[in-house]
């Protein structure tokens with residue numbers, strides 16, 4: 001972790017995740033910093049409220065990113081967001097909760113961790129170098145998911161439950 005605004009941005013990303021949860025959305029948040037550590041934008045997941053399965057917090061921040069920006073996320077970006085980060089000019093990604101831990105917390109809920117692919121795997125294929133740091137311990141990053149996910153939802157999505 002550098003001594004830019006990253007620790008504060010990660011704490012804010014977790015706070016935004018809590019706000020998303022309070023609004024009925026999935027508990028994820030993200031903050032974009034410029035090369036000097038100044039906040040350029042912040043976003044919450046709006047998957048449920050917008051009825052948009054692609055409305056992830058990270059994705060919302062990737063339009064009009066200046067060079068050298070850092071994306072700080074409450075959880076490791078999924079494969080979809082990592083792909084979009086590769087299309088952007090973001091040059092550093094920092095995240096709190098790792099996808100493996102997230103998969104454990106979502107306990108099989110099909111809306112929680114649909115892809116387990118590590119973001120590093122996707123970001124390594126980007127046309128420009130992208131530094132990745134995480135998981136970083138951030139207070140509340142695990143707790144914001146506690147009791148939110150429903151394992152039985154996996155069966156509903158698979159069509160095996162009534």
Ligand SMILES: Nc1nc2[nH]cnc2c(=O)[nH]1
Nearest residue numbers: 028045056057075076077
């Ligand atoms: N990192 C991250 N993972 C997700 N999985 C489902 N939604 C999200 C999101 O908004 N961010």
